[in-house]
Amino acid sequence: MKSNSIKRIAITTGGGDAPGLNAVIRASVVSAINRGWEVFGIREGYGGVLLPDEYPDGGLVPLTRGKVRGITHLGGTILGTSNKMNPLKFPMKQPDGSMKEVDRTDDVVRELKKLKIDGLIAIGGDGSLSIAREIGLKGINVVGVPKTIDNDLDKTVITFGFDTAVSFATACVDRLHSTAEAHQRVIVVEVMGRYAGWIALNTGISATADVILIPEIPYDMTKIAAKIEERYSRGAKFAMVVVAEGAKPKGGTHSVVSKEVGRAERLGGRGDTVAAEIEKATGKETRCVVLGHLLRGGTPTTFDRLISLRFGAAAVRALEEGHSGVMVALDPPMVRYVPLEEATSRMKTVPLDSDTVLTGRDLGISFGD
Numbered sequence: 001m002k003s004n005s006i007k008r009i010a011i012t013t014g015g016g017d018a019p020g021l022n023a024v025i026r027a028s029v030v031s032a033i034n035r036g037w038e039v040f041g042i043r044e045g046y047g048g049v050l051l052p053d054e055y056p057d058g059g060l061v062p063l064t065r066g067k068v069r070g071i072t073h074l075g076g077t078i079l080g081t082s083n084k085m086n087p088l089k090f091p092m093k094q095p096d097g098s099m100k101e102v103d104r105t106d107d108v109v110r111e112l113k114k115l116k117i118d119g120l121i122a123i124g125g126d127g128s129l130s131i132a133r134e135i136g137l138k139g140i141n142v143v144g145v146p147k148t149i150d151n152d153l154d155k156t157v158i159t160f161g162f163d164t165a166v167s168f169a170t171a172c173v174d175r176l177h178s179t180a181e182a183h184q185r186v187i188v189v190e191v192m193g194r195y196a197g198w199i200a201l202n203t204g205i206s207a208t209a210d211v212i213l214i215p216e217i218p219y220d221m222t223k224i225a226a227k228i229e230e231r232y233s234r235g236a237k238f239a240m241v242v243v244a245e246g247a248k249p250k251g252g253t254h255s256v257v258s259k260e261v262g263r264a265e266r267l268g269g270r271g272d273t274v275a276a277e278i279e280k281a282t283g284k285e286t287r288c289v290v291l292g293h294l295l296r297g298g299t300p301t302t303f304d305r306l307i308s309l310r311f312g313a314a315a316v317r318a319l320e321e322g323h324s325g326v327m328v329a330l331d332p333p334m335v336r337y338v339p340l341e342e343a344t345s346r347m348k349t350v351p352l353d354s355d356t357v358l359t360g361r362d363l364g365i366s367f368g369d
């Protein structure tokens, strides 16, 4: 294996934020400085290199020990992030006023080379890591770090941010139990997760929901209504339903709120639809609570902090050891390096035979199928 003589690296955080980003940044910065490297943070994804005029103080922030002191436990990202500036699908206004997606990865590579950046640590989900892969192919040493509350990245057992999202969602469903029982209501809780049901599944099982709806198992409303009726008839006169934002009825599609040029489509509204349909089918008073971005905020759990610190330090070791085009990945008990190509070639969804799904079924939880 070749070994790189790295001197200057840059760090970018792209896409939706996730708890643990700052811990990754701190671990990478301190590990790099301890090797005598200089570290810079690119502001707002790739905004700092693609739109330098927007950053009068500089699109790149020098990351010193002082800059990363006391940030391990903080949510968000000190660099800022964006899901509007994807260099692979950069939205550009055309002469006729319409918008078009343009590949600007050459611009990113040119700017990074101009700044004599030898290595890039790209912290992101599937979108950001696909960009990183392209940048790597164009001549910058790149190491990816798997971030997303959705846990939908392949080749890693878990992404950082997921544990915090599930822990918070579980605490919310726990709280909603008492109010549901007090009013004898059905409460539908919609959680994020895009096209994968990891958050809904893990939250629903942990918080002992009665029904869990995930994109991987299209639902049938008559089955959901039957489960709720059965529960009420046994004397438990309230019910909790956890719905992934990407859940869909049998033969139906995802509930999409909007799709803009240069951005991923936004999902939403499924919880409200399911709540209205349950009320109609069962006659039981039903409310919907959408947890949304609450799942992305706040302090990372200890698990997420630790895995973020491990990922950040491993990314620096990977660069030092001469790796490029790889993602650090949790393969317990180790953090390993896997090709970015493999990590981004397919979305990791919930396997229908996973023991977590089987556990739900053994506990009598309905998946609406």
Ligand code: F6P
Residues within 6 Å of the ligand: 016, 083, 125, 148, 149, 150, 192, 193, 194, 245, 266, 267, 296
């Ligand atoms: O990918 C993370 C995520 O929070 C998804 O779960 C959700 O669908 C999406 O981002 C929301 O994106 P935005 O922050 O653009 O509303």
